[in-house]
Amino acid sequence: MNLLAEVSGNISSIGYGLAAIGPGIGVGIVFAAYIQATARQPESASLTRTYLFLGFALSEALALFGLVLAFVFRSST
Amino acid sequence: MGDQVLADTPFPPSVEDFYLPSIAFGSWVTKFSLLVWLAVAFVIIFFLVAYRNPKLVPTKGQWLAESAYGFIRDGVAKEVIGSDGLRFAPYLTSLFLFIFMANIFGVIPLAQISPMAHIAYPIVLALSTYVLYLYLGIKKHGLGGYLKDRLFPPGAPWPLYVLLTPIEFTQYFITQPLTLAVRLFANMFAGHLILLVFTLGGFVLLGSGNIALAAAGFISFGMAIVMTLFEAIVAILQAYVFVVLTASYIQVSLSDEH
Numbered sequence: 001m002n003l004l005a006e007v008s009g010n011i012s013s014i015g016y017g018l019a020a021i022g023p024g025i026g027v028g029i030v031f032a033a034y035i036q037a038t039a040r041q042p043e044s045a046s047l048t049r050t051y052l053f054l055g056f057a058l059s060e061a062l063a064l065f066g067l068v069l070a071f072v073f074r075s076s077t
Numbered sequence: 078m079g080d081q082v083l084a085d086t087p088f089p090p091s092v093e094d095f096y097l098p099s100i101a102f103g104s105w106v107t108k109f110s111l112l113v114w115l116a117v118a119f120v121i122i123f124f125l126v127a128y129r130n131p132k133l134v135p136t137k138g139q140w141l142a143e144s145a146y147g148f149i150r151d152g153v154a155k156e157v158i159g160s161d162g163l164r165f166a167p168y169l170t171s172l173f174l175f176i177f178m179a180n181i182f183g184v185i186p187l188a189q190i191s192p193m194a195h196i197a198y199p200i201v202l203a204l205s206t207y208v209l210y211l212y213l214g215i216k217k218h219g220l221g222g223y224l225k226d227r228l229f230p231p232g233a234p235w236p237l238y239v240l241l242t243p244i245e246f247t248q249y250f251i252t253q254p255l256t257l258a259v260r261l262f263a264n265m266f267a268g269h270l271i272l273l274v275f276t277l278g279g280f281v282l283l284g285s286g287n288i289a290l291a292a293a294g295f296i297s298f299g300m301a302i303v304m305t306l307f308e309a310i311v312a313i314l315q316a317y318v319f320v321v322l323t324a325s326y327i328q329v330s331l332s333d334e335h
Contacts, residue, residue, distance in 0.1 A: 058256075
């Protein structure tokens with residue numbers, strides 16, 4: 001049989017791509033909210049910076065889980 | 078020449094690239110353990126030298142040490158935990174500097190890999206945070222009081238506890254320490270992998286024998302330089318995030334109400 005097209009690689013990278021959608025949106029919202037808060041109330045910038053990094057780190061964690069699991073569950077071929 | 082480079086370049090990079098050969102004593106001394114000892118030595122010697130002869134008008138080293146300590150004390154310990162957090166400031170500062178040193182090895186020439194790219198080191202750091210906040214919570218509220226505070230947050234109608242208690246349990250006792258370790262590990266792991274992709278990919282493109290692809294190889298090297306700078310930012314950011322999260326977990330354990 002003639003092979004016309006072939007897809008090689010691993011399906012787990014697609015899983016990682018899917019896992020990155022939600023956290024990507026989440027991190028965007030976190031930074032957007034911080035910029036908006038700072039623009040409205042410039043004095044609050046240092047006050048909310050801690051929460052910025054907290055929110056950023058918490059939403060980023062899911063994407064990183066996806067990255068790690070993509071390596072854990074890849075087939076050995 | 079082109080085929081030679083192509084054959085010698087291990088591309089694409091994989092997890093095996095993180096298992097470097099050991100240096101001495103079987104598998105006891107590797108590049109990773111050496112870098113960890115180096116980071117520990119740096120933190121200890123830095124603070125000892127900076128405070129050996131403190132002056133009223135600080136010298137450069139003393140100024141650096143004082144601003145690092147002041148940044149964590151005021152920006153993290155006081156800000157997140159409250160005035161009660163001052164006693165954690167020395168721990169948080171040394172934690173911050175140690176993680177930062179271990180992370181920045183990822184972009185320092187000759188080191189070029191962070192020890193935190195191996196899950197074992199972040200696990201130990203996360204475990205020490207885990208034990209610390211469990212200990213503080215149990216010491217302050219007693220075992221029963223601590224569990225009641227955490228698992229049965231007041232103010233919810235009782236049927237909700239069917240839902241709330243398992244969620245709170247997973248969050249406080251499983252995912253919090255797990256994400257703490259995985260976040261640091263995955264950032265350093267992914268960072269090293271990105272640098273490998275761009276540098277090794279550059280060599281592969283250069284050796285491909287196609288003039289257009291060889292030109293793309295130079296762009297790849299340029300991206301590697303940009304990503305190195307990006308990794309330096311990630312190194313300091315992840316150290317900061319780790320310390321802020323540790324402080325916030327301590328604060329939750331010490332707080333009176335939910």
